Amino acid sequence: MENAHIEAEYQKWLANAGRDDSVMRDLREMAENEAEKLDCFYQNLSFGTGGLRGKMGAGTNRMNTFTVGKCTQGLADYLKKTKQSASAVIAYDTRNNSRLFAETAAGILAANGISVSLFDTVHPTPMLSFTVRELGADCGIVITASHNPKEYNGYKVYGDDGGQLTDHMANAVLECMNACDIFGGIRFQSVEDALASGKLHIIGADIDSIYFEKVKALVSRTGLIKEHAKDLKIIYTPIHGSGNIPVRRVLSELGFSDITVVPEQEKPDGNFPTAPYPNPEDPKVFAIAMEMAKQSTPDLIFGTDPDCDRIGVLAKDEKGKFVVLTGNQTGILLTDYLIHTLKEQGKLPQNAAVINTIVTSDLVNVICEKEGVACFDVLTGFKYIAELIGQWEQDGSHSFIFGFEESYGYLKGDFVRDKDAVIASALIAEMALYYKQVKDMTLYQALQDVYARYGYAKEELVNAAMKGKDGQEKMGRIMSDLRVKYAEIFAGHPLFAVEDYKASTRVLPKTGEEQAILLPKSNVLKFIFEDGSWLVLRPSGTEPKIKLYLYAISPDAAKTEGRIAVLKEFVDRILPE
Numbered sequence: 244m245e246n247a248h249i250e251a252e253y254q255k256w257l258a259n260a261g262r263d264d265s266v267m268r269d270l271r272e273m274a275e276n277e278a279e280k281l282d283c284f285y286q287n288l289s290f291g292t293g294g295l296r297g298k299m300g301a302g303t304n305r306m307n308t309f310t311v312g313k314c315t316q317g318l319a320d321y322l323k324k325t326k327q328s329a330s331a332v333i334a335y336d337t338r339n340n341s342r343l344f345a346e347t348a349a350g351i352l353a354a355n356g357i358s359v360s361l362f363d364t365v366h367p368t369p370m371l372s373f374t375v376r377e378l379g380a381d382c383g384i385v386i387t388a389s390h391n392p393k394e395y396n397g398y399k400v401y402g403d404d405g406g407q408l409t410d411h412m413a414n415a416v417l418e419c420m421n422a423c424d425i426f427g428g429i430r431f432q433s434v435e436d437a438l439a440s441g442k443l444h445i446i447g448a449d450i451d452s453i454y455f456e457k458v459k460a461l462v463s464r465t466g467l468i469k470e471h472a473k474d475l476k477i478i479y480t481p482i483h484g485s486g487n488i489p490v491r492r493v494l495s496e497l498g499f500s501d502i503t504v505v506p507e508q509e510k511p512d513g514n515f516p517t518a519p520y521p522n523p524e525d526p527k528v529f530a531i532a533m534e535m536a537k538q539s540t541p542d543l544i545f546g547t548d549p550d551c552d553r554i555g556v557l558a559k560d561e562k563g564k565f566v567v568l569t570g571n572q573t574g575i576l577l578t579d580y581l582i583h584t585l586k587e588q589g590k591l592p593q594n595a596a597v598i599n600t601i602v603t604s605d606l607v608n609v610i611c612e613k614e615g616v617a618c619f620d621v622l623t624g625f626k627y628i629a630e631l632i633g634q635w636e637q638d639g640s641h642s643f644i645f646g647f648e649e650s651y652g653y654l655k656g657d658f659v660r661d662k663d664a665v666i667a668s669a670l671i672a673e674m675a676l677y678y679k680q681v682k683d684m685t686l687y688q689a690l691q692d693v694y695a696r697y698g699y700a701k702e703e704l705v706n707a708a709m710k711g712k713d714g715q716e717k718m719g720r721i722m723s724d725l726r727v728k729y730a731e732i733f734a735g736h737p738l739f740a741v742e743d744y745k746a747s748t749r750v751l752p753k754t755g756e757e758q759a760i761l762l763p764k765s766n767v768l769k770f771i772f773e774d775g776s777w778l779v780l781r782p783s784g785t786e787p788k789i790k791l792y793l794y795a796i797s798p799d800a801a802k803t804e805g806r807i808a809v810l811k812e813f814v815d816r817i818l819p820e
Contacts, residue, residue: 701796
């Protein structure tokens with residue numbers, strides 16, 4: 244029955260997708276490839292709170308002008324139901340087809356009577372978030388697949404607060420999408436016709452300048468920067484992405500003049516020829532920068548991903564060798580630095596608060612507790628951080644000073660509601676300058692100092708690829724089996740708590756007490772051991788993989804390493820293959 248359904252869907256596309264030559268070519272090429280047909284048509288590309296993400300190509304499970312069209316028409320229908328008149332902002336990154344998909348979305352919104360502001364060239368995702376807020380738009384769209392390989396693209400949707408859609412609005416948009424026929428139900432219009440109608444507007448330099456001024460205003464030690472910024476030597480790579488101009492402009496205008504860009508990775512290129520996996524979490528993307536560093540001896544190396552919402556940092560250890568900092572380590576350093584800087588300057592609000600996620604290092608919580616700052620954990624996804632910032636603006640209960648995810652995303656300030664690598668680059672440069680000029684330390688040495696003060700923490704991430712339909716089913720089995728068999732898996736290692744975010748329960752095994760988790764439901768399991776270490780399992784919402792997060796802390800580095808080794812044994816039991 245399934246094969247018949249797949250074939251029927253395939254034939255439907257052959258008969259109706261003629262306006263897109265690329266899609267038709269892909270359809271013809273898969274005519275005799277049943278496995279490819281299955282992967283392209285076995286499901287609709289999932290629309291979640293972050294929108295769409297998938298490989299580009301033909302089919303319901305691929306990114307193409309038709310899946311983009313259906314998503315956009317659904318969004319348009321939702322806006323028309325809920326607004327008297329609606330407006331949107333659209334941005335796109337350097338990926339293949341990003342501009343095509345952006346213009347497709349702009350034309351559809353305009354054809355539905357919605358006023359659209361489209362960026363004139365590639366822009367970082369956080370600048371889309373800012374512009375939605377700055378222009379008072381009802382929603383935003385950015386075409387990007389963040390750090391995925393070149394075969395991927397995506398479609399993120401933002402609400403009027405500048406944050407990615409929260410669950411309620413995402414479900415409402417999905418309902419409108421599902422009611423829309425992918426071929427007959429979409430109102431298409433060309434960019435030229437949309438411009439002529441007055442519904443489409445091109446934006447760029449004026450908005451950019453406002454954003455850059457706000458970013459520069461976030462630095463704390465203006466005197467130090469004015470006097471010594473020129474003395475910090477940086478190698479930067481945009482990894483063929485959208486960060487090149489914004490990051491360099493902000494740093495240059497602040498006075499960080501000694502910046503060398505990796506020439507092989509400077510220009511926009513959706514094929515990512517020097518970095519097949521353009522993710523600053525992957526040390527391999529810094530290989531060229533590391534070679535350059537042997538000649539130019541910089542103080543710091545950092546790189547941003549294609550849509551410039553994530554940033555990875557390399558710092559020198561005691562022997563002068565560059566060490567890759569994890570996303571947690573950079574976030575720990577920034578949390579500690581920002582809190583102590585605000586204290587030193589007498590600017591730390593009494594109700595100051597930091598936000599991180601349930602898979603982020605608990606060392607942040609330790610720092611905040613000892614320094615008298617509130618710390619809140621939310622689900623993975625920066626939209627939840629944005630949502631909490633907005634809530635505090637309404638009720639005045641806390642003052643947001645910093646938020647981050649372990650996946651290399653950071654935010655300070657109130658004018659962007661997503662992780663922002665342009666902002667982070669300025670904060671990291673300021674922090675590195677402070678430690679160099681005032682403390683005579685590198686960021687790596689500063690991290691060791693944090694460990695000495697608060698406890699030696701270590702975090703690791705295991706990514707297990709689970710591709711296609713079989714992979715989806717396997718992830719489901721792993722999660723359901725572990726919910727039943729966790730006591731067997733962790734035998735001999737006492738558990739303090741078992742948190743099931745799908746069931747919204749926190750169970751204390753020793754007493755059997757059950758507590759409610761007051762966060763949105765999510766298919767996540769967290770096992771917290773009595774020694775303070777923990778293990779989290781979470782199927783990725785944007786990639787075909789299951790993620791396992793490991794954390795341990797103790798006053799002694801060797802003991803922490805031992806606890807991590809035990810957690811790795813658990814991983815081997817859960818994923819024997």
